[in-house]
Amino acid sequence: MWWQLVAATALLSAARAVDRNNFKTCQQSSFCRRCRAVQEGRSPYKLLLDTLQADANSVHAHVVNTENSVLFTFQLYALTDDTFRFKINELSPLRPRYTVSQHVLDREPRLARLEVTERTPDYVVVTAGPNKVQLFGAPFRLDFYSHGTLVVSANARGLMRFEHLRSKPQQKEGEEGAADAAAPSQDAADTDPGAWEENFKSFHDTKEFGPEAVALDFSFVGAHRAYGIPEHADSFALKSTKNTDPYRLYNLDVFEYELHNPMALYGSIPFLVGHGEGHTAGVLWLNAAETWVDIANTVDQNVVSSIVSFVSGAASSPQVDAHFMSESGIVDVFVMLGPAPHDVFRQYTAVAGTTPLPQYFSIGYHQCRWNYNDQDDVRQVHGKFDEHDIPVDAIWLDIEHTDNKKYFTWDKVKFPDPTDMVHNLTAKGRKLVLIVDPHIKRDSNYFLHNDAESNGFYVKTKDGKDFEGWCWPGSSSYLDMFNPAVRQYYASRYRLDNFHGTTNDVHIWNDMNEPSVFSGPEVTMNKDCVHHGGWEHRDVHNVNGFMLNMASYEGLLERSNGKLRPFLLTRAFFVGSHRYTSVWTGDNMAEWGHLKITIPMCLSLSIAGFSFCGADVGGFFKNPDPELFVRWYQAGAFQPFFRTHSHIDTKRREPWLFDENTMSLIREAIRKRYSYLPYLYTLFYELETSGRPVMLPLWAEFPAETPTFDMDDQYLLGRSLLVHPVTDAGASTVSVYLPGADTLWYAVDSHQKYVGGGTVQIPVTMSSVPVFQRGGSILAKRERVRRAAILTLDDPFTLVVAVDRNNSASGTLYIDDGESFEYRKGKHLYLSFVFDGKKLTSRSLDAGQLPSRTWLERVVVLGWSSGAASALVESRSVGRVTVETTYDQASQTLTVRKPGVSMAEEWTVSLQ
Structure with a gap:
């Protein structure tokens, strides 16, 4: 059947570079x-x-x-x-x-x-x-x-x-192309052959409304x-389109997308x-x-x-x-x-809108593949993370976990007891993430299809029939999320009594929601399909994925009676999608160019409100060599969303399947990510409250420095960390621009001090990533290694104080339970730290309160020109206590050991 041929063609396309002939140019689009x-x-x-x-x-x-x-x-x-x-x-x-x-x-x-x-x-x-x-x-x-x-x-x-809007011109006898009197006058739209109907390849678009x-x-x-x-796989600074197509915003499923062109991708x-x-x-x-x-x-x-x-x-x-x-x-x-x-x-x-604070686990490391084979495979994978002492917070399952691509179901042979599988994960502090795509298999033995068909929940063709296309399950139809009744029904599918085998620790991934239709024009839905309210698909195409995300989010929210923050990942997006979901950059490749492009792609998303962004670490297609794989982990460790993912036809690539040295470097990168989770979590809280992106271009903080305007290879993580991942094979040095003529920067590993206002050459080995803390900042870390993020919530903090030229610094820290919405009721701590050259002070920035066992384990002062004999610690609970300090003259680093104060109360640490 032709359906089978279309499906085979779509699958084959996954094995080669994108065929641009499958997608329109501006010249092939009549309105453009x-x-x-x-x-x-x-x-x-x-x-x-x-x-x-x-x-x-x-x-x-x-x-x-x-x-x-x-x-x-x-x-x-x-x-x-x-x-x-x-x-x-x-x-x-x-x-x-x-x-x-x-x-x-x-x-x-x-x-x-x-x-x-x-x-x-x-x-x-x-x-x-x-x-x-x-x-x-x-x-x-x-x-x-x-x-x-x-x-x-x-x-x-x-x-x-x-x-x-006008009436369609009627041809008069003997007069080809004459306009109807209902049209006020002729213009290009009256005479353009694509104004009322348009062909692209074998597809015909009827335009009822012209x-x-x-x-x-x-x-x-x-x-x-x-x-x-966004979204384009191109430079951060937009290029002139004088001699090219314009940048296109049209949500499309693009296999192995090309770099450095204005083609449309998954979101708009x-x-x-x-x-x-x-x-x-x-x-x-x-x-x-x-x-x-x-x-x-x-x-x-x-x-x-x-x-x-x-x-x-x-x-x-x-x-x-x-x-x-x-x-x-x-x-x-x-x-x-x-x-x-x-x-x-x-x-x-x-x-x-701003992004709601995500659950703490979600900013940890995620392990994904299309597909983990079965329940035993999942058990072995997360067991190996423990065996090799590598933190991980979530295991993900792609489409093969379902009963023949029927979402909200399980393959009963491969996953006979999913609840037990989930409990094995949560016993170690981990979560499960499942994929749920928008295409609904047309199968009379599938409850979701039967409900949708009998209730009229599907998107319609121009003739009023249920739209039928081809995607992973074969013949499929698509729920009309513009219908409030459909969204309510869809949200109810996530209830624990409806979605058997899930718990509140199972989270969701919405893929293919452009929507992807293998048998459709440009691999998507026909524009003359009709949605609830009579709107043609051409009117609403770019917001289609948004509507699915909104319904999914509501379902996850209702599942816990509004108590727990949902975690959701999407591929398609529009304005406001960041209120419901995180995003990744789609079907990339295991190539150095695709590693490089993650920075401008996520920067473009971040300034457009979508901070919770990442890319498939290692590349979705092809097989990364050890060097590329390590460098991608090191880069991903400092991006907001951190997940590895790979195609079903690639080699398995769990860290322990590489040589010992490669695995060790990957472990080091992941552990470094976990040490910075308190800082990242604080940035996400401030994203919700202020709209300030987590990932920033340098010009956001240094707006007058023109050298930063075209930078694609480095960025700021919050205001305090400058990150320049190594994105070239065989690199032994990296050129890093440090902005701010009066700004000091400290290498986070060596504590070496640099003065901003120019470019410096930084030597790198396979274990090093150029990351710098800004002088004048204080950030919080947790440095004890645990198997998952949620297990660190009671662990003590280290405050890293990087002084500016005036020996002063400031910073913030946010703490809550890591999963609920209780933080919006004041059950949190939002702290301010100020160092004035002699005394470090902690004060609350709001009226939030949280019973907390966390305490201050260490203060590290960078750029300190001389030692201090001791430090006087003062707080309500400890009183006045003198503690030890150590000083490293070579790196000018002063360490205050075990101040021991509770983070839930105000305190001071004074250098003596």
Whole structure:
């Protein structure tokens, strides 16, 4: 049957590099072709200033397309925290247009006071606090000013396009291609052969509602580079697309993706950050349809920006121009005015939400493979971790654990007693993670299929039938997660009395949720499929994975009656997905280039709100040699999500299957990760409370240092650690840029001190990873080796104090039970540490309280120029106690041994 041929072809594709012919170019996409063909400086759109009305928080007006007299509504809102939002929609559409904000925003944005401060025949100025927007009439343009400085301009290049909904042109007898009188006038959308139906390879896309693309350009004035719009396997700083396809945002299942091109991958976040020496700003293009983004950069092109020259009179200024083009929907844009990088990160997460604090185990090390063979295999694998004294927190099972790819079931031969398997793991402090994919096997003996079919829960074809595609189970249909009843039903599948063999210590992995359809166009669902509410799949494609994640998260939350934090991993994502799930970068390869690309890919995700990011350690496809494998473990140990994973056709690669030296180096990397878990956990807490990414580009902390703007090979983990993984074969040295002319940096292994403001050559061996602690920081570690993270929660802490030029430092530490939501009720500790050159002080930063047996085992002061005879420790429980110190002159390291104070109370340690 042809189904079998399609499946075989899909499986074979896993064994070779991606076939780009299976995926569209912009030229093969009719709406991208039309939008990209718009000429600069000829915008027909006019803001009718005489229709403008204002209230306390917004202004409203009409926009007209002067070529066809179609009217649009324009709304501009002032939001709190230096952010504006504007929407453009048809005034009288033939049917409603899809708005994705109803699903993905964390909450309704808080409005700020806005007032009209200037009116002229040509423009209107509205002001909100220190910011203003200048609205130009003809041609329509919006200029956004931050504290008097122009930072973002919309439609400055005149590339706006809004294809109004229209009736299909009817051919008159003898007149081929004549337009129907219902259409106000002809334009490119009326004559484009792909406007009403489109073919790609053997697939035919019927477009019942015709052309409905929207597009708009944005100029980031003063920006050297632009970043974001994940997901792409490309450089962190976005490249000019003048001679290439635009960056594409269209969630797709791409085997063995290529590096350094703008092809679409598994997820889409249409958020762009423009950064320059003096300012940072962000633009969120809130649209869930297929989207292409052109980038132009005056720094690369060595041309003077006409926008800057026209608006500000500047002779020369860097600028990044972006052009967003989407197939359907409306224009819904958030403009975040910074001015600093961390301001933009906060402003974005105020709209999209922050990541809830994950369970403590989830930031440990995860062991995964497609597939562990059976229950005995799982037992042996986690037993070997103990035998070789390597920490691990979760064992993962891929699709082969199920009964013939029927999710929420078990293969009864391979996994006859899954509850016992789970208990064997949890007895050692570990968890189990199971894969649950969105394709539902069409099998009359499968309860989930029968329930979905009888209740009408599947996505429909354009003809109203259940959509049927081909994926791992064979013939499959897909639950329509846009239907609230379907989401509620799906969430209920995770209840312990429904999902037999699971416990609250079993967590979930949503894969293939782009959705992947082996038999579909571009390996995904046909665009003319129909979802709940009558929305075509073309309208909602990029948010499909988000909806599955939301239902899965709710199911895991309800499973524990809201007590335990769910852990979930996804491949597909959209704006706001980070509120529910972690992410990995998909089907990479065991190659050095794929190791290198993990850094820019995760940085792009991090600045777009998705900090809980990692890559398949070792590469999903192919077999890594020992050197690559070790270097990937060392890199993964300092990324937020740390999991190894591999394809079913690769060699087994558990650490003990390599030689003793390789295994020892892997063990060392994993143990180092575990020593830093308190610091990482604190960063995740501060991510939830402040929106500050866990993984940061250097320019986030050193915004004026232009050498950092193009860096792809190093990053900051929080504000205190600079990480430069070794990503080249046979490397004996690594060039590390240490930012900040007045900043001190300390190698975390040798404690050697460096002065920032330039590049240093760091010798490396196979056991070394260039990681540096920032002078002026204090971070907490736990240095006792345990088999799993949860077993360390009562272990003592070591505080590493890295002094700055003033011999001072500060830092924070967050502690809770590691798994529940009780921390939101005040059952936690959030501590501040301050060292003033003589005295280290611990104080509580909030009213949180937590009975805790943890205590302070050691204080290590880096960069201390002379020894101290002793240290005086003072706290309520210990009183006043003098303890010993040691000093290493060579590394200028002072160690205070066993202060013994409880971390749950305030205390001081004074050097004598």
